[in-house]
Structures are given as structure tokens and as C-alpha cells.
Amino acid sequence: MRYTNGIMEKTAAPPISKVTLARTNRLAGTVVLPGDKSISHRAALFNAIATGSATVSNLSPGADVVSTLRCLQQLGVTIEPGNRQGTYEITGLGTRGLTEPNDVLDAGNSGTTLRLLSGVLAHHPFFSVLTGDASLRSRPVYRVVEPLRLMGASLTARDDDRRPPLAIRGTELYGIEYTLPVASAQVKTAITLAALVADAPTTIHQPALSRDHTELMLRAMGAVVEEDGLSLTIHPSDLKAINVEVPGDISSAAFWLVAAVCHPNAEVRVLNVGVNPTRTGVLEVLKAMGADVQLENPRTSGGEPVADLVARSSQLKATEIAGDLLVNAIDEIPILAVAACFAEGATVVRDAQELRVKESDRIKSIVQELGRLGASVEEREDGLVIHGGQPLHGATVESHGDHRMAMSMAVAGSLAKGETTVLDTTAADISYPTFWETLASLSGKEARA
Ligand code: S3P
Numbered sequence: 489m490r491y492t493n494g495i496m497e498k499t500a501a502p503p504i505s506k507v508t509l510a511r512t513n514r515l516a517g518t519v520v521l522p523g524d525k526s527i528s529h530r531a532a533l534f535n536a537i538a539t540g541s542a543t544v545s546n547l548s549p550g551a552d553v554v555s556t557l558r559c560l561q562q563l564g565v566t567i568e569p570g571n572r573q574g575t576y577e578i579t580g581l582g583t584r585g586l587t588e589p590n591d592v593l594d595a596g597n598s599g600t601t602l603r604l605l606s607g608v609l610a611h612h613p614f615f616s617v618l619t620g621d622a623s624l625r626s627r628p629v630y631r632v633v634e635p636l637r638l639m640g641a642s643l644t645a646r647d648d649d650r651r652p653p654l655a656i657r658g659t660e661l662y663g664i665e666y667t668l669p670v671a672s673a674q675v676k677t678a679i680t681l682a683a684l685v686a687d688a689p690t691t692i693h694q695p696a697l698s699r700d701h702t703e704l705m706l707r708a709m710g711a712v713v714e715e716d717g718l719s720l721t722i723h724p725s726d727l728k729a730i731n732v733e734v735p736g737d738i739s740s741a742a743f744w745l746v747a748a749v750c751h752p753n754a755e756v757r758v759l760n761v762g763v764n765p766t767r768t769g770v771l772e773v774l775k776a777m778g779a780d781v782q783l784e785n786p787r788t789s790g791g792e793p794v795a796d797l798v799a800r801s802s803q804l805k806a807t808e809i810a811g812d813l814l815v816n817a818i819d820e821i822p823i824l825a826v827a828a829c830f831a832e833g834a835t836v837v838r839d840a841q842e843l844r845v846k847e848s849d850r851i852k853s854i855v856q857e858l859g860r861l862g863a864s865v866e867e868r869e870d871g872l873v874i875h876g877g878q879p880l881h882g883a884t885v886e887s888h889g890d891h892r893m894a895m896s897m898a899v900a901g902s903l904a905k906g907e908t909t910v911l912d913t914t915a916a917d918i919s920y921p922t923f924w925e926t927l928a929s930l931s932g933k934e935a936r937a
Contacts, residue, residue, distance in 0.1 A: 505914040507924060509901045510882065512931040515754035519744050519926055521736030523548040523574060524762045525919050526673070527701050527792065529556050529600045531732035534705055536565040537608060537681075538580035540729035545575040547734055550891075550919040552598035555620075559605060562589040563616075580729045583685050588614035592653070595620040597847060597891075597918050599627055600674055602652060606632045607678030610641035611685045612658035619653040623847050623889055629654050632678045635666045639682050639690070663688030663724075670842060671815045673698035676720070683722035684711060694718040696815045699766045701792070705732070708791050735762030735794045739892075740920045742770045742820045744930065747899045748799035749779040750830040756930060758797045765793070769809075769816030773824055776807040777831055806833030806876055814839045819846075821872075822896035825854045828874035829863045830903070837871035847918070848888035857885045857897050861904055882906030891918035898927060 528548035533556060535542045547553060557567055557576070564587035566579040581587075586608065595601035595618055602618045606629075609616045619625065625646075633649045639661040645654040663686040668675055676692055680702055683690035696718070703713050703720065711725035741758045748756040763771070763783065774781050780800040787794055804827060809817060814837070817824065821843055828835035843850040855867045860883040864875040882904050887894035894915040901908025916923045 504911050506909055506911045507898065507913045508907055508909045509898060509927070510907045511902060511904065512933060513753060514932060515747055515751040515756060515930050517930045518757045518759060519741070519930070520759055521740050521761065522550060522920055522922065523734035524737040525550055525552055525739065526600065526699055527705075527732070527734050527762065528553045529604060530677070530701050530705050531734060532556050532560060532567070532576070532578060533604055533608070534709060534727060535578040535580050535729050535732070536560045537583050537586070538709055538727035538729040539582050541577060541579045542729035543570060543575060543577055543731045545570070545572065545733050547574050547576055548737065548919065549574060549921050551596060551917050552601065552919060555594065555596035555598045556601045559593045559595065559601060562591065562593055563587060578729070580727070583726060584612070586612050589616055592617045592619050595624060597621050597623055599624060602629070602654065603632050603674035603678050604681065606636060606643070606654060606656065607681035609656045609658055610636045610639065610643065610682045611661045615655070615657050617653050617655045625652050627651065628845050631670065631672060631675045635664070635675070635679050636682055638664050638666065639679075639686060641682065661686040663690040665691045667693040668695060671696040671698045673702065677702040680706065680713070680720070680722050684725050684727070686724055689721050689723045691719055691721045694720070696812050697766055698815055699764065701764065704791050733790045735789055735792050736760040737919065738762050738767050738770065739819045740923075741797060742823050743895050743899050743923070744926075745770070745774060745779070745781055745797060745799040746823045746827045747902065747930070749774060749781065749802040749804065750827055750903050752801055754799070754801045756799050758799070760794055761797050763793045763795045766816060769813050770820040770824065772813060773807060773809055773817055774827065777804045777827060778802060779804060779827075804831035804876070806831045806835040808836045808838070810836070810838035818842060819892060822850055822854055822892045823899060825858060825865070825872060825874055826896050826900045826903070828876055829858060829878070829880060829900070831876035833876055835874045835876060838868070840871040841869070846890070848890035848893060850890070850893065853888045853890060853893050857893065858900065860885050861900055861908065880904035882908040884909045884911065887912040887915040889915050891915045891920065895920060895923050898923070902927065902931060
């Protein structure tokens with residue numbers, strides 16, 4: 489946008505990024521993944537509020553984690569890039585040591601940045617405002633406002649406290665007992681971070697087990713986090729900085745696993761994949777579909793289970809994704825919907841209302857875009873029914889500005905008959921900036937821009 493005499497001028501819209509792809513005879517190769525996005529946010533933020541310095545390596549290069557790093561720098565944290573790409577030295581300020589930012593904190597497209605930071609800012613004795621891009625500003629924030637207010641925090645958000653921007657004036661907090669209305673790791677983490685400095689322990693009851701990277705990492709940093717079934721009790725604790733080697737992102741691996749199992753002539757090896765059991769729903773779903781995905785070299789890295797995965801061409805059958813499995817595979821539904829198009833029978837996705845408040849309304853985005861490729865997909869209030877076995881044909885599809893939709897549609901396009909153009913492909917930069925190079929190298933040809 490340009491300004492003349494203080495008046496905003498209309499300028500031509502920037503050109504829309506797009507990629508055109510087509511099916512290749514073979515899909516093969518070895519993939520090195522970007523660092524896990526969820527673990528990267530936590531490694532940066534938790535070390536920033538710990539005491540001491542730590543090295544974080546293989547940090548996600550995605551724009552979401554860059555948003556977290558920028559916000560932390562605005563809050564006074566020193567973050568220095570190391571010699572190797574993806575390596576950063578973070579000097580923590582302690583659980584009470586952040587300083588007032590002199591501008592609004594912009595979380596960009598990242599719900600994790602905004603919600604996790606709200607838990608830390610709730611008790612810092614200064615004023616801060618968290619905002620984000622148009623997508624993030626349309627996403628729910630009352631889910632953190634309510635529990636943090638019960639802890640004594642002073643927060644206000646736009647649209648009757650429903651959506652960002654979120655304004656916070658930090659204050660002393662009380663320990664509470666709280667039942668999460670949705671199985672959200674972001675909300676669980678926001679409350680947990682606030683609980684570290686509350687006057688008494690806090691207990692959180694979860695409706696289902698969401699990803700537990702927070703619990704694992706905070707314990708490794710010295711916090712007392714007790715677990716009793718689906719309940720967590722967090723005791724007021726200080727944190728000690730720890731080095732973290734971030735494993736590869738299973739949510740990014742999912743694109744290659746599905747591409748390989750749906751392609752008639754494929755073998756893809758994905759190295760160093762984080763296989764924390766709260767994240768492996770995608771592997772369980774693919775197994776239930778009859779996919780040939782093998783787990784090799786299981787090991788532990790930085791307190792998280794890691795393995796290599798090998799996926800080969802498979803005959804798929806339909807399955808059902810609901811309940812705890814849905815929570816465990818929540819970010820992989822767009823790409824699993826692509827797999828369902830290649831399976832025999834109707835795949836049903838239920839209990840997935842949360843998909844409506846992700847980076848796009850993913851239920852609507854999937855129905856619309858897979859429909860353009862010739863798939864038969866029914867929309868349900870809380871999910872999808874995907875009738876497999878209809879051959880996909882090339883078309884022009886949109887990402888809805890949603891990174892996981894951009895990459896899922898690219899995989900669908902590279903399996904469809906004829907040419908597919910994916911519009912607004914820069915969305916993939918949110919979690920996987922090198923996605924297009926990897927797709928080209930597995931396909932043995934250049935993706936055309
Ligand atoms: C995330 C938790 C999930 C997930 C998101 C990342 C995290 O969201 O969808 O991509 O890092 O905690 P919810 O906690 O809102 O379910």
C-alpha cells in the first residue's frame with residue numbers, strides 16, 4: 489500500500505504465485521524434512537523464559553516460527569543465528585523477565601505463536617497487543633481468554649473477546665482447575681505457561697489427549713508437570729535452558745507418504761521423522777487404509793521418538809477417522825482426504841469441527857478444491873465423506889491461503905491425469921518453504937512456475 493499526503497492509494501495487487509504440475513511415471517527418492525513446527529515454537533519460547541542459554545538446532549524454517557522468533561526479540565530476548573542453518577542460540581530471561589514491546593506483536597499466520605504467547609504475557613507486568621494476518625484475525629481466541637481470566641489475567645479481544653487483536657495487561661495469577669472445552673494443545677500450553685508462575689498448582693482436564701510436546705519439554709527443563717490420565721497438574725516452577733535438536737516434522741512427512749502410497753510406481757524414504765505417539769495418527773490412518781509405510785531405525789532424539797519412514801505404492805481401502813484418532817491426525821486431514829480419493833469405498837471423517845477454524849475452513853476448502861479435481865466429497869457439519877475411486881483430473885485449484893491446502897493440492901495434482909495449476913503456492917512457506925524443490929526432485933523434474 490502507498491500513501492500520498494497521508495491518504496492510502498490503491499496499488500495493483502501483487503501477482504499470484506502458482507505452480508503447474510503433472511503426474512510423472514515414477515516418484516522416488518529420499519527426503520530430509522524441515523524441523524517440526526510445534527516443537528520449534530516451544531523450543532524457542534520455553535528457552536526464552538528459562539534461565540541460561542541454549543542451542544536449538546534444525547528449527548523449522550517456516551514463516552510461523554519466524555513469527556515466534558520476531559515476537560520474542562520484540563520482548564527483549566536475544567536470539568543469535570548459529571553457524572549451521574536452522575541453529576540458533578537463545579538466551580533466556582527467566583519466567584518473569586520479558587520486557588514491554590514498543591509495538592504490537594504480529595504473529596502473522598501462526599495460531600500457535602499467538603495462543604502460546606498469551607499465556608506468557610498474561611503475568612508479565614506490562615501492556616502488549618497480539619495480532620496476526622487476516623486468517624489469524626478471524627480465528628478463535630476466547631478459548632485462551634476464558635481460562636487466563638479465571639487465573640486473574642486481564643485480557644480483551646476484538647468481537648466480544650472472540651478474535652484477535654488480543655490486548656493483555658499482565659498481572660499476578662492464581663492456580664485454577666479447568667476443563668478444556670476442546671482438545672487443543674495450544675490452549676493447554678497457554679494455561680500451562682501461565683501456571684508456571686501462578687500462586688498455586690493448576691490442574692487441566694483434557695477431553696482427549698492432544699500433542700504433548702509441551703509437557704515433555706517443560707519437564708526436561710525442570711518444571712513439575714504431573715499426569716493422571718487426561719488430567720495435568722502444573723506446579724509453579726522455574727525453567728532451565730536446554731539444547732534442543734528438533735526432529736523432522738511428521739506433518740510435512742505426511743505429504744510424501746500419501747504421494748507415494750497413491751502413486752502406482754513409487755518408493756519414498758523420509759528421514760528423521762518425529763514419531764511422538766500424540767502425532768502419529770496419520771500413520772495409524774494410513775495403516776488402516778492398507779498403505780505400505782514402514783518405520784525404520786526407531787531412536788530417541790531430544791526426548792522425542794524419531795524414526796525413518798519408507799512409503800511405497802499401495803492398494804488403499806476406505807477408513808473412518810473420528811474421536812481420539814481425529815485429534816491425533818488433525819493437521820493431516822487435508823492430505824489424508826487426498827489419500828481417500830485413491831481408496832476403495834467411502835472414507836468418513838467425523839468429530840472434526842475444529843477443521844473449520846484452522847488456517848482456512850478446511851472442510852469447505854477440501855470439498856471445493858478436491859471437487860475441482862473431480863473427486864466426490866460430501867460436506868458434513870463436523871467432517872467429510874470422501875467417495876474414493878473416482879479418477880482425479882487436472883484443474884486449477886486454490887490454496888485458500890492455507891499452507892496445508894497448498895501442499896495437499898500439489899500432491900493431488902501430481903497424482904491426477906492431466907495438468908493441475910495450484911494458485912497461491914507461497915502459502916506453503918508457513919511450514920515448508922522447500923516443499924516445491926522436494927516435490928520436483930522426487931518427480932524427477934522441475935515444477936513449473
Ligand atoms: C498445534 C496444535 C494444534 C495444531 C496446530 C499446532 C501446536 O492446534 O492444529 O497446527 O503446536 O500446539 P490446536 O491446539 O488448536 O488444536
